[in-house]
Amino acid sequence: MSDAGVIHDIGYQRYEGPRLGRTAVFGAIYQHGLRASFGLGRSAKAKIFPWLVAGIVLLVAVINAAVKAQANIILxxxxxxxxTMSWLVIFFVAIVAPELVSRDMRSGVLPLYFSRPLRAFDYIGAKFVALATAVFLLLGVPQLIMFLGGAFTTDDGAKGVWNEFLDLLPGWGYSLLWAVLFASISLLIASVTGKRAFAAGGVVAFFLMTTPVVGVLSILPSTTAQHLAGLASPMSLxxxxxSWLRGQNSMDLDIGEFGVIYGIELFCLVLAAMLLLLARYRKVASL
Structure with a gap:
């Protein structure tokens, strides 16, 4: 009997198509993350909460537009x-952020992700942009409905529509700030554990614990402490x-002359969250 080995041709062929690289992988993760944020492509159970929140926010916008059109009252x-929608946004990111990152940790697919031409920065960047897009849509689409309600009921014709649009643009900018800050914080907290229930509880607990601090600081006798009280919570931040960008203080928060401090903290908070996320996943990728 011969000891020579035998090679069997069972039809495998080398891949000769285009290699799309990191950009395509980033886009695929982003698209999957955005769809997962609203439960698309998942079971009906996964769609209930995000669409319930979206439905409530849309309903408030429709009511606001209707009241403005009928009674000329702006709610x-x-x-x-x-x-006003802040707590709905908190519950939204508390559910969606663990869906985007904790599920991957729990199912053990991260080594598979990082075995491809994908870096930790690409992974967290795609997840961050996906969640930020979802939060922006959650707030921006209702604002668009409010704009349409105001534009079609204005008495000033084209000028009134244009003025309404000029009001909408900074409103969208404010929604973008909400999306960036809440996406970065919630993803960082959710990345700590692979258990989605714990991750969701951690996100809600963070916002719950920081909110009362603002109230405590705002009643201190020091005027400076009162002006800086809003730095203690993401919502008041x-x-x-x-208030700083618009040049006017709100009734509930007086920032005094410390507006630039609020802007600096917002930037630093987002940057710190993203750097910590990057360090977290670089460690995972090196395992």
Whole structure:
């Protein structure tokens, strides 16, 4: 009997098509993350909560537009709309962020991701942009409905529509700030554990624990402490940045002359969250 080996041709062929590289991988993860944010491509159970939140936010926008059209009463402007919907945004990111990152950790697919031409920066960047897009859509689409309601009921014709549009643009900018800040914080917290229930609880707990601190600081006898109280919570931080950029203080938050401090903290908070995320996944990728 011969000991010579035998090679069997079973039809495998080398891949000779285009190699799309990191950009295509980034786009695929982003698209998958955005779809997962609203439960698309998943079971009906996964769609219930994100679409319930989206439905409530849309309903508020429709009611606001209807009241403005019928009684010329503005319940919310584009800025106060975001502030009013803050807790719905918190619950939204608390559910969606673990869906985007904790599921991958729990299912053990991260080594498979990083075995391809994909870097940790690409992975967290795609997840971050996907969640930020989802939050922006959650707030921006209702604002568009409010704009359409105002544009079609204005008495000033084209000038009125243009003025309404000029009000909408900074409102969208404010929504973008909400999306960037909440996406970065919630993803960082969710990346700590592979258990989605713990991750969701951690996101909600963070926002719950920081909110009362603002109230405590705002009643201190020091005027400086009162002006800086909003730095203690992401929601009041965003309200402070809005007051600074618009040049006017809100009724609930007086930032004094410290507007630039609010802007710096917002930038640093987002940057710190992204750097910590990058360090977290670089460690995972090296395993």
């Amino acid at each position: 919310f402007d584009y800025f106060s709309f975001d502030d 965003l309200a402070g940045v809005q």
